[in-house]
Amino acid sequence: MRAFLLAVPLLIFLAMTFIVPIGKLLIMSVKTDEVANAVPRAAALLTDWSGPPALPSRQTFEALAADLQAAQDGGTLASAARRLNTYEPGFRSLLLKTVRQLPIPEGEQADEALRRIDQRWGEPETWRLLGRAAHRWTPDFLLTAMDHRVGGSGAIEPVEPSQAIYVGAFGRTFAISASVALICRVLGYPVAFLLATLPARQSNFLMIFVIVPFWTSLLVRTTAWYVLLQPNGVFNALLIHSGLTAAPMALMFNRTGVLIGMTHVLLPFMILANYAVMRGISPAYQRAAVSLGAHPALAFLRIYVPLTLPGIGTGTFLVFVLALGYYITPALLGGAGDEMISQLVALQMDRQLNWGLAGALSVYLVVFTLAVYVVFNRLVGIDRLRLG
Amino acid sequence: MAGGQASVDQRPPASKPLVTFSNIDKTYDGETFVTRNLNFTIEEGEFLSLLGPSGSGKTTTLMMLAGFEAPSSGTVYLGQSRLNETPPHRRNIGMVFQNYALFPNMTVAENIAFPLSVRRMPKPEQRSRVERALGMIELAHVAGRRPAQLSGGQQQRVALARALVFEPKLVLMDEPLGALDKNLRETMQYEIKRIHERLGVTVVYVTHDQSEALTMSDRVAVFHHGRIQQIATPKVLYEDPANAFVANFIGENNGLPGTVTARDARFATLALTPELSIRGRAGEGVEIGTAAILALRPENVLPDDETGAENNHLRGTIDEVIYCGDHWRLHLTAADRAGFVIKVPNKTAMAPPQPGRVATMSWSPDDCKIVAADGA
Numbered sequence: 001m002r003a004f005l006l007a008v009p010l011l012i013f014l015a016m017t018f019i020v021p022i023g024k025l026l027i028m029s030v031k032t033d034e035v036a037n038a039v040p041r042a043a044a045l046l047t048d049w050s051g052p053p054a055l056p057s058r059q060t061f062e063a064l065a066a067d068l069q070a071a072q073d074g075g076t077l078a079s080a081a082r083r084l085n086t087y088e089p090g091f092r093s094l095l096l097k098t099v100r101q102l103p104i105p106e107g108e109q110a111d112e113a114l115r116r117i118d119q120r121w122g123e124p125e126t127w128r129l130l131g132r133a134a135h136r137w138t139p140d141f142l143l144t145a146m147d148h149r150v151g152g153s154g155a156i157e158p159v160e161p162s163q164a165i166y167v168g169a170f171g172r173t174f175a176i177s178a179s180v181a182l183i184c185r186v187l188g189y190p191v192a193f194l195l196a197t198l199p200a201r202q203s204n205f206l207m208i209f210v211i212v213p214f215w216t217s218l219l220v221r222t223t224a225w226y227v228l229l230q231p232n233g234v235f236n237a238l239l240i241h242s243g244l245t246a247a248p249m250a251l252m253f254n255r256t257g258v259l260i261g262m263t264h265v266l267l268p269f270m271i272l273a274n275y276a277v278m279r280g281i282s283p284a285y286q287r288a289a290v291s292l293g294a295h296p297a298l299a300f301l302r303i304y305v306p307l308t309l310p311g312i313g314t315g316t317f318l319v320f321v322l323a324l325g326y327y328i329t330p331a332l333l334g335g336a337g338d339e340m341i342s343q344l345v346a347l348q349m350d351r352q353l354n355w356g357l358a359g360a361l362s363v364y365l366v367v368f369t370l371a372v373y374v375v376f377n378r379l380v381g382i383d384r385l386r387l388g
Numbered sequence: 389m390a391g392g393q394a395s396v397d398q399r400p401p402a403s404k405p406l407v408t409f410s411n412i413d414k415t416y417d418g419e420t421f422v423t424r425n426l427n428f429t430i431e432e433g434e435f436l437s438l439l440g441p442s443g444s445g446k447t448t449t450l451m452m453l454a455g456f457e458a459p460s461s462g463t464v465y466l467g468q469s470r471l472n473e474t475p476p477h478r479r480n481i482g483m484v485f486q487n488y489a490l491f492p493n494m495t496v497a498e499n500i501a502f503p504l505s506v507r508r509m510p511k512p513e514q515r516s517r518v519e520r521a522l523g524m525i526e527l528a529h530v531a532g533r534r535p536a537q538l539s540g541g542q543q544q545r546v547a548l549a550r551a552l553v554f555e556p557k558l559v560l561m562d563e564p565l566g567a568l569d570k571n572l573r574e575t576m577q578y579e580i581k582r583i584h585e586r587l588g589v590t591v592v593y594v595t596h597d598q599s600e601a602l603t604m605s606d607r608v609a610v611f612h613h614g615r616i617q618q619i620a621t622p623k624v625l626y627e628d629p630a631n632a633f634v635a636n637f638i639g640e641n642n643g644l645p646g647t648v649t650a651r652d653a654r655f656a657t658l659a660l661t662p663e664l665s666i667r668g669r670a671g672e673g674v675e676i677g678t679a680a681i682l683a684l685r686p687e688n689v690l691p692d693d694e695t696g697a698e699n700n701h702l703r704g705t706i707d708e709v710i711y712c713g714d715h716w717r718l719h720l721t722a723a724d725r726a727g728f729v730i731k732v733p734n735k736t737a738m739a740p741p742q743p744g745r746v747a748t749m750s751w752s753p754d755d756c757k758i759v760a761a762d763g764a
């Protein structure tokens with residue numbers, strides 16, 4: 001019980017920094033109240049509207065006109081306009097244009113006045129979108145993040161191919177993460193083996209080369225690669241000088257650059273995870289297998305490698321999961337075709353200010369990561385996870 | 389001293405021992421010798437123990453035989469052929485490790501089948517051999533379990549079966565019972581002995597438990613500082629130790645020190661003090677004027693006996709009396725030294741020895757030996 005009390009500060013910290021933000025993201029991805037807050041009366045009336053092909057009632061037009069004016073004075077119009085624009089490009093300018101010509105002149109009916117200001121107010125589709133956007137809860141972000149939307153008939157349908165970018169980005173993120181995990185496994189396993197089997201002095205020396213990059217800032221390491229991999233950078237200079245290539249090779253702003261950078265950054269996790277397991281394997285197993293007649297290579301494959309499977313599993317899991325969320329390295333070293341999902345999340349948050357879509361993308365990323373975790377736990381067991 | 393004789397590197401004699409160590413030196417760092425000038429043979433079918441204190445080179449010797457360490461110089465022969473260059477996996481020598489080294493990722497049956505499967509034996513034959521091996525160690529019912537689900541004694545037996553299942557001529561065991569408790573050790577000693585006799589396999593057995601070595605072995609090699617101090621049957625080792633180390637290391641000894649004042653073909657005289665001399669069988673290297681020690685077992689001494697002019701007599705004060713059931717153990721001060729131990733057989737009607745009393749002890753010169761003091 002007292003031990004639990006000691007952990008309370010950490011639990012509070014975790015709750016504030018981890019559980020609360022993720023919960024917020026979840027809510028953000030399904031909640032949308034900008035429009036409902038900006039045009040509350042019109043929103044209420046639209047819920048009673050029977051939908052296309054009819055137009056909403058005249059009161060709805062009146063309510064909208066009044067709401068828009070109030071929203072402009074209250075400062076809630078801009079965010080509502082931005083939100084509506086994500087449904088239909090041009091909606092924002094429609095709202096701004098409309099509100100500029102308000103109030104409605106004395107004696108003119110509201111519906112006629114709005115249609116005079118812009119004929120789009122005469123189309124039921126415009127009102128349908130407004131009605132959808134005025135709901136406080138929406139599946140739209142979650143659908144968009146999977147390249148789907150609610151179509152005119154109310155059924156879920158794929159978006160046009162030109163706008164379908166997110167499923168591809170998720171696939172790419174998984175492909176890059178899997179490649180990085182695989183490369184790290186191939187490169188890291190022998191290093192971990194050396195670390196675990198060399199005499200202490202050599203292995204400590206070798207360990208420095210693993211640990212020091214691990215302690216160095218991610219940004220520093222990525223920028224270092226940025227310098228090294230330039231068309232006229234150190235790497236290409238060496239390649240050309242040694243006569244291996246005639247012209248500089250494209251080592252950055254493409255997948256190669258992303259893989260090199262991410263592998264370098266994540267390799268220590270793979271090495272340390274394997275090292276932790278390998279260090280616990282008694283050399284007696286290998287000797288026993290050899291004394292029983294197995295060639296050393298066979299003994300290695302049949303006895304040693306199976307004993308290191310927990311390390312391989314842990315390392316692969318760690319690298320894969322960490323890679324899923326990578327942002328800076330692909331942003332700096334990748335090209336147009338290497339955008340990972342975190343970059344798209346950042347783009348939606350910083351540039352598009354579409355926090356709902358950013359939230360939805362993050363929610364999928366969290367769910368996929370959890371799925372990977374569950375599979376890993378089944379195959380290897382999370383209790384096997386340890387470093388160093 | 390067996391380890392002391394230098395001899396030229398030559399092929400083993402025609403008596404065909406299974407293994408011959410010829411002038412084997414081993415050093416890891418180029419300075420200190422872990423084993424020095426090892427010359428000994430292992431006869432076919434024998435149970436040879438390597439006994440010695442920690443760090444005396446037993447494991448290293450075993451590893452050179454198994455092929456995991458290479459001798460720095462000298463030759464190991466298997467039969468008539470040189471073994472030095474044969475890699476360990478081609479030596480066909482079974483091995484049992486102290487912590488068993490059972491493969492944790494395999495079942496008991498798979499562990500035992502491992503040496504057969506790497507030899508590409510057909511599956512059906514593998515199965516029948518594994519079954520027979522499991523029957524031999526009476527563990528057929530745990531064939532499907534993992535090693536971690538077995539008790540220490542069961543793991544030990546599986547390791548034994550795995551080292552024997554491919555029918556090697558030679559099996560090496562490095563302190564195989566070191567991790568077991570006393571009762572289980574005794575059961576397993578008996579078990580190993582039984583299997584050794586049944587299969588007629590040659591066993592080289594490393595231990596630092598002398599009672600284990602004495603009860604199980606046909607011969608025992610006593611190691612100290614990388615040299616074999618003596619290699620002999622347990623009886624010879626106990627009754628006729630070659631030097632002070634063996635006398636003190638094996639069993640209990642009253643190792644009174646002195647100077648040799650006389651010796652003939654069979655006997656030597658050891659002066660403990662200027663007035664007090666002991667006569668006993670002369671060991672190797674015992675010369676007049678050199679330092680030597682007495683090798684005298686506590687059970688060979690009679691208390692309160694002044695008969696026989698030939699016998700050695702020594703007066704001592706009883707310091708302590710310990711009742712051990714079948715015998716009394718007396719600690720005395722004799723020749724100005726405390727710690728002289730004798731064992732007196734217990735008879736029900738006997739009056740118990742009293743501390744503080746002076747006793748005159750006696751023993752025949754044939755029952756003790758004068759051995760050279762430790763040079764090393």
Ligand SMILES: Nc1ncnc2c1ncn2[C@@H]1O[C@H](COP(=O)(O)OP(=O)(O)OP(=O)(O)O)[C@@H](O)[C@H]1O
Pocket residue numbers: 416417422440441442443444445446447448449596
């Ligand atoms: N790989 C090694 N490198 C350097 N020195 C070693 C190595 N292995 C053993 N030694 C040294 O060689 C000496 C003999 O070791 P060995 O293991 O043969 O002793 P042992 O008789 O088996 O002892 P124990 O009863 O403790 O097992 C020791 O002093 C040990 O420190």
Ligand SMILES: [Mg+2]
Pocket residue numbers: 446447448562
């Ligand atoms: Mg040892």
